[in-house]
Amino acid sequence: MGSAHATLLKGAHVARDSVVAMRSVVAGRFSEPGVVLGGSPARVLRSGVTWDRELLG
Numbered sequence: 001m002g003s004a005h006a007t008l009l010k011g012a013h014v015a016r017d018s019v020v021a022m023r024s025v026v027a028g029r030f031s032e033p034g035v036v037l038g039g040s041p042a043r044v045l046r047s048g049v050t051w052d053r054e055l056l057g
Contacts, residue, residue, distance in 0.1 A: 017051060
């Protein structure tokens with residue numbers, strides 16, 4: 001398997017609850033929370049992503 005890193009360039013901004021795909025290059029400001037970013041340069045691939053973790057017990 002290859003390298004699993006992403007590159008965030010100077011001035012890049014990724015809002016909370018967002019995901020950056022591996023090997024992506026983020027160069028802009030993405031202020032909308034809950035998005036999936038990917039590509040080179042990165043773009044929004046999916047929006048409205050929510051996270052929910054069921055408690056085990």
